[in-house]
Amino acid sequence: MKPACFLKPILSVLLLLPALLMKAQVIDSVLLKLESQYPQEKIHLQFDKGAYNPGETIWLKAYLMSGHLLSGISKNVYTELVNGNGQVLQKKVSPVLMSGAAAAFDLPADLKDSVVFVRAYTRWMLNFDTAFLYVKAIPILSATPAQPATAKQVSSPQYFLELFPEGGDLVQDVPSRIAFKATDKRGWPVAFSGDLLTGKGAKIESFSSTHNGMGFFNLTPKAGETYKITWKDPSGKQQQVMVPAARPNGIVLELNHTSGGIQFNIKRKDGVPSPLPVVQVIAQTQQQLIYRAKVNLTKSALVTAVIPTEGVPAGIVQVTIFSEDNKPLAERIIFLNNQDYYFITDLNVPLKGLDKRDRNVIQVDVPDTIPCNLSMSITDADINPAQPGENDIYSQILLASDIKGYVHNPGYYFSSEADTVAQHLDLVMMTNGWRRFRWEDAIAGKFPVIKHLPEDYLTMEGSVTGLTKSELVNQEITGIINLKNGSQQFLTIPVQQDGKFYVPGMIFYDTAKLYYQFSNDKNKLLTTKALIDVKNNLLVKGPAFSVSPKWTPSFNPLDPLAQKKNQLMVEKNRALLDEQRKVQTLAGVTVVAKQKSKAEKMDEQYASGFFKGQEGYTFITEDDPFANGSMSILNYLQGKVPGLQITGAGTQMSLSWRGGTPVLYVNEMQGDVNMIQNTPMTDVAMIKVFRPPFFGAPGGGSGGAIAVYTKKGAALNDNVKGLDFASIPGYVPEKQFYSPDYMKYETEHKQTDNRTTLYWNPFIITDKNTRRILYTVYNNDISKRLRIVIEGVNADGKLTRIEKIIE
Structure with a gap:
């Protein structure tokens, strides 16, 4: 990975001597190695709501970053639903596309926990400190309030005061700032006021917290003197904390924001030679x-x-003072806010409707032409009110994901550009450590042990046993992958000398079957002799989960009217589910459904995952007399899709759409022009052409995509008769959010609409040609105020968030 373009020429206060230059290069090489070989990933999750009821669905969108940019390291995100005992109830693995991944968890209807947790990580992140994995505590509204079972009660002490000398150490006769943080047993802030005393009890000054239990005081420690803080905690108990002892010699580091940069002051004892x-x-x-x-x-x-x-770029800056022989002496982190981390997203409601099942039109505009990946939730604003200081994409990516300690209400620090907010954020910096790595270890060559390599999408991993080394020389496996939807893909898989073989970069859902035999093994002698084991590459079990008291959810209780409304909707939904279960047990029930078009039937039969539905163009060859008369698939498509340019002939044909090249697929397996052109039109059942961008393609599919589906049935199934096969688990099919269209007649519209989440869309993709998108969303039967939240990233790694209340 190359150094980012923002790096400035490095300033030297004095000319570097050759010996010091050599030692300074050690630090340069350490950072270069960390940045190139051990890049860090961080995750933010947007949820549709902040709290849920048993039986509801948690909808979420993951955003994956590395440093200040979109991450290109991992292709999968793991998310887990965990109960109050730390037991993983559900686990999802989602493919990452343009730094985003979506998942959903169905909460058990009989859930008793008052709090559940969602943890998110990539396999690469498990190489490093697991304290940096994403964890979110989610309250369950209608459950009986209780502490999580593992959040053990602590009898004493109930409150704590921590002291943090700026830079790390106090030095005798050198003025220093000492930050402090007062918390309860969960790590949550408590208001503080106390006295600074000498060891003999003489009062020096009184001081108090300025924000969330944090503040600082000044002290010039004297030789031979000790100091202590006395304070009365919220329970009325008198407490005492000793100030860290001062060193007789050393340096003190002080950082301050100033015009054009960060001012550092390095102080030592005056009147004596510098050590x-x-x-x-x-x-x-x-x-x-x-x-x-x-x-x-x-x-x-x-x-x-x-x-x-x-x-x-905006974010945490770590300033470290080193001796000439590269020993760290003092360190402090500071937040740099250059207001360059976001892009503007406009949210308007040209048509508002808050009556029962009324129509709303939501307009999303992104002024920039850079590709963007957004997600949007629309919920009942009374049941899902905004929480002051709640974590959002800004505070998670720029702050909380880089702080090992707990940050209370991190969203507050990005709520305003006021000086007071910046000062409060600096208190967070003074009372927390940024320790993704330790300088001492890195300089000594002690780097993380990489147990997990960067993960591709689904990788089919196989091993051949039972054959000799000579029989494995230049060996290949001919395989046919059958997907759950009936699609097939032919593969030629090289086998290594050790019998291993791999097929990386696959995206499929449910379980696929690989039918196989060795190439040129006409009598199947080798195939019969060999034992072939095939599996996918996904992580089976994540690290142990230990519930921390600090994860108690920061969620203000609903007001009585909102709580009553929520309970009413919960009871109605339960009654509706009970009624549906009764109906399902009745025999002889005639269900009248609308007639589906042939394209809809074919889409259900053939397409899956990101290929299912979607706006674009669908061609059914059976209904088209020109299909069998076309020389090839691309010849057939010429002139049929506005904006899609297809030129050339045969396997030398080229494609272009909106400045990009469409990604080609056969039966949802990525291919090339040769594969497409060598597929006979007589074998083609359906062709789907997706407008740019197509999010199912690597990199976001800026040129769109063309998906070819070959016919199912006996003719193709003959290809796999008599072959051995292995089953390979794929991704769990994504749950689709249901948003009713009350302009159409549907049988289910007779049911009561008690949805608390009215709309959820985890993938809103914009680019230079699609910068305005309109969505129609219908109200439910009861909501009078709607809350809209949009978050997202663009291709340059900038973030966005916008929120609006419709009332």
Whole structure:
């Protein structure tokens, strides 16, 4: 991975001597190795709601980032639904497309927990500290309030006060800032006020917290003196905490925001020779070096300079002071907010309807031409109210995912550009550590042990046993993959000398069957002799989950009217489910359904996953007299799709659509022009052409996609008769969100509509040709205020979030 373009020329306060230059290069090489070989991923989840009832569905969208950019490392996201005892109830694996992945969890109707958890991670993330995995605590509204079973009660102490000398250490006779944080047993903030005393009890000053139990005070520790804090916790108990002892010599690091950058002050004891004549200042963000300087401490007890930050992306910056022999002496993190992390998404409602089953038109506009990947939820605003300071895509990606400790209401720190909010965020920086790696370990060459390689989509992994090494030389397996929807794909799979074989980068749902035999094995002698084991590459079991008290959900209780409304809707939905179960047990019931078109029937029969439905063009060859008369598939498509350019002849044909090249598929397995052109038209049942972008394609399919489906039936099934086969699990089919169209007559419209989530769309894709999208959403039978939330990313790694209330 190349260094990002934002890196500025590195400033040196003094000229680097050759010996120091060599040592400084050690730090450079460490960061380069961390950035290129150990890049970090982080995840944000957008949920349709902040709280749920038993029996409801949790809809979620995952966004995967690496540093300041979309992640290209992992192709799968693992999400888990965990109960209050830490037991994994459900697990989903979702393919990542344009840094996004969707999943859904159905909560058990008999769920008793008052809190459930959703954990999300990639396989690559498991190589590093699991404290950075995404975890979200979700309240269950209609459950009996109770603490999670593993959130054990702690008898004493109930409240804590932590002290954090800026930079790490206090030094005798050197002025220092000491940050503090007062919390309860869950790690949640509590208001604080206390006194700073000498060891003998003489009062120096009184001070109190300024935000969420945090604040700081100044102290110049004296030689031979000790200090303590006395305070009365919220229960009325008098408590005492000792201030960390000061070192007789050393340095103190102080950071402040200033115009054009970050000002650092390096202080030492005045009036005595400096024990550290020269130190190095290193600043890095997301494992990328942004500043290095050599500082001479012999002439002054205070050295001040500014780290220029123009062009440096918003996020946490780590500033570390090193000795000449690369030993870290002091460290502090600071948040840099250059207001460059977001892009604007416009949300308008040209048609508003809040009566029963009324029609709403939602208009989404992205002014930029850069491809964007968004998700949108529309919910009952009374039952799903906004929570002050709730975590969102800004606070999760830029702050919470990079902080190992707990951050309370992180969304608050991105709610305003006011100086007070920035000052409060700096308190978070002073009271937390950013420790994705330890300098001491990295400089000593102790890097993470990589147990999990970057994961592709589904990889078919196989092994051949029972054959000799000579029989495996230049051996290939001829295979036919049968998907659940009846689609087939022919494969030629090379076998390695050790008997292993792989087919990477597959996306299919449910279970596929691989029919196989060795190539040129006419009598099946080798195939019969060999034992072939085939499986997929997905992680079977994630790391152990231990419930932490700090994950108690930060969710303000609903007001009595909203709670009553929620309970009413829950009871109606339960009654509706009970009625449906009764109807399902009746015999001789005649169901009248609308007649489906041939294209709809074919789509149900052949298509799956991202290929199912979707807007585009569908061609059924059976109904088209020109199909059998066409020389090839691409010849047949010429001139049939507006904007799709097909030129050339035979296997030399080229395709272009909106400046991109359509991705080609045969039976939902990615292919090329040769494969498409060599598929006879007489074998083709259906062709689907998807407008750009097609999100089922790698990279978001900026040129759209063409999916060819070959005919099912005896003719094709003859190809697999007599062959051995192996079953390969695929992705779990995605659950589709149901949004009724009350302009059409449907039998189910007679039922009461008590949906609390009226609309959920995890994939809204825009590009330079599609910058405005309109959605029609119908109200339910009871909601009077609707809450719309949109979050997302663009191809440049910028973030967006917008929220609106319709009332």
